[in-house]
Amino acid sequence: MWLLVVEACVALFVLVFIVWWTMFAGRKPDQHARKPPPANEDDDRKA
Template sequence: MWLLLLEAGIAMFLLIFIVWWTMFAGRKPERPAAKRPPEDDDRKA
């Protein structure tokens, strides 16, 4: 029984670690969004 709890705990730790790693590891400094010129309505046909 303790082996199942240990395995479940390790799986939970790995899940949380992977989510944390993907959310915060590669974060870049935020830059203001580049302004796009307004599109012409004639092109949307």
């Protein structure tokens, strides 16, 4: 019986670790602050 409890705890730990890893392993902090390049005003005059 105790083996089932240990296995359940290990499975829960793996699940929490995978969720944590996918939440914080994304973009680096400097990539969040990037702004799109400013629009060229000449493009509006051509249309």
